[in-house]
Amino acid sequence: MPTVRLQNWALLAVSYYFYACWDVRLLGLIWLVTGVTYAFSRALSQPGLTPLHRRRLLQASLLFSLLVLGTFKYFDFFSSSLAALLSAFGWRTEPLLLHLLLPAAISFYTFESISYVVGAYKRDLTHQASLPEYALFIAFFPKLVAGPIERPNVLIPQLTKRRQATREQFSRGAFLILLGLCKKVAIADGLAPFVGGVYDGAGPHSAAEVALATLAFAFQIYGDFSGYSDIARGCSMMLGIELSWNFNVPYFSRDPSEFWRRWHISLSSWLRDYVYIPLGGNRGSEVKTYRNLFYTMLIGGLWHGAAWTFVAWGAFHGGMLAVHKALAPVLKVFNANPKPWVRGVHAGVAWAAFFGLTCYGWLLFRANSLDQVLNMTSTLLTWSGRGVSVNAPPLSALVGVPVLLAHDGWGYLRGAHFAHESWPAWLRAALYVALLTLIAMGAANSRSAFIYFQF
């Protein structure tokens, strides 16, 4: 089917060009990872291999992928941390540092390559990709640098067919791009200076400043990351390709389990399938289940970056998941109460409490050091100082956040991503004009890079 081949080669060339715009040297690494992992997957697909041989191939492939990721992303971090630990015991030593450039997208495409090789090992790939198809699966530009972390059985089958965006895909794609731009330009970029003024500015800060900046960061990171995902999904749709959803109105979650079914869905599902379940999942004792949840989220935190604050964030969410699981029988009582008002109050309290905890998690995520985490936590707990002397965010963010919440709220109530499509034409048009206006307002905000580009 020459047309499909042509489409794929054109898309691959564009994707590599897109990636090379960061730094052309990065192409060498993505080609290496693509080539080596593809070779492993082909080897795993050969008939006549013994189970032991296949397991060794899988282990070698995983070792290769994790070695690449570990070397570029974590070597200096662990080396410095080890030196600091030894220093605490009186052994002064200079850490061995490689000072390697962190390649953009490495965390994303490494995980995708692992998905493919594991799929080849388990023989549950619906389609054995050719090298160009596999290369495109890895490098497809809309999702390359900040996800979603795609699964081979979702994306590769689409690459084997001739694609033409339907009218519905085109219009939905355009809407997603509009929504994503609004989230990024009006909200995320608008809130960034306010957040930075507290987190990156000279301290100390009042409790009110810490609380407001943390709340602002909750919307900054949501606007930034879900905005990117929307734009990525929108661009793909307009090319006739459906990427996985990465967000599903996460801030309406009432517990950590629900949150991780709605926030960065591609990562949480990847961690579930390739870390949590292989660790044993919930098949063992309750304590083992809590342990597996904790370890999985610890890895999830570390995936975000080579810093102890990310590890702390992961541990915090792991702890919340474990506690939630332990409290599940108690919470069931409230959920099953026959009185609607009791269920309603419980839902409201659960939402408020969990949102507060989520925001505290964002404090861990955004903080520049564990010292800052401790200082800010202490400030919040003692509620020292109420004044706010950092300048307020711009109008685009102050108006954009309620608009986003209203849009998300409607989507949550309807349980649909494109819930606005059921609205009458005049109301849909009002939404589009509101988004366009917010983008126009936000265009004057100073630009900041997508947060997840650094992961």
Place this chain on the structure above:
Amino acid sequence: MKPLHRGGLATLAWIVVWLLVLEAALYLVGHLGAHGSTGMVGLARYLEYGRSIEGKLDLATQAPEQAGGGKVLSAGWLDPAAWQSLPDGRSGKPGQPLVAVYGQSFAFRTMAWVSEQHPGLAVRKIGGPAAPLTHSLAAYQLDVNRGKAQWVVLGVLASAMGQVNALSGMAFTFESPAPYTYPALRGSEGQWQVEQPLIQTEAAFRAALVSKGPAWVQFKAQLQAANPALDAFAMNASWTDHSALLRMVRRGWVTSLQAEQQPAQLAPGVLQANVEALRRFKVLADQRGERLLVIVFRDRGTRPADIAPLTEVLGQLKVPSVDSLAFVNPTDARQFEPDGHFKPQGERVLAEAVAAKLTAP
């Protein structure tokens, strides 16, 4: 017509309707704000930020009450013919020691604190909005026949250093263009040339702006050649000025262009021009027998690498100076007002340091 097409056309029609409704609402806000409705003034001003430079200047000349008074049109002009006949403008009483302050609002606000604490000093202020060193130098050169000052205070604003050769304040003050002009200093060590702006007086500016004739066109071309971020969309009045939404787009466009054009650090030629202007200022001060004090204002976004050459030459020339870094942290947003000035507590401690230098025996 298929249902999908009908639905799409209906949505498109409603988009146009809502855009018109929004434009009408924003026009009303602008109208109410311009005519003094207190609740709308801030929003009205916000909606005007994206008007083209020419459009803002036209509004300021034709309807100054709508443009916040139009005073900015008259600020900072260096009219050689009229200079000597301009009032002295000094505060204080005759016979008091005179401090002549050259620069911009940062310098004037600091000296206001100094005057408050030391009413025995007379202060004369010469400058313009965000005026760079070349403006201050040109003003000082014009002041050759003014009465001798005991102290000449020169305010150097870090964020204005990059505008040393912009030729006019309106090239870099898009949201509130101040059209005063000043010469540029181009070249390098030992080989400097002065480029004069084609319009040098307020009267000539107003006449050119109203006529939009060859003088105005040539002046704009000169500014655009000196300032790559000053493109036609930012500069020229057009029908887009009548749309609040398109004004927002223009504001975003200019912000993006300026951010793109902003170098990671000042080009060597620009740094050298600042240093040369400072040297020439010092030479003149020595010739006039006036003591020079330089205040370096590190406003938000100051890059230390930009200030280092200035600090070095101040040391070489043995010019007393006060650096705001000791009193205001340029990376701490809490120490700045929304308009970019230092907050009062920072200004006060800086002023105390300045006063200490001025009043030292």
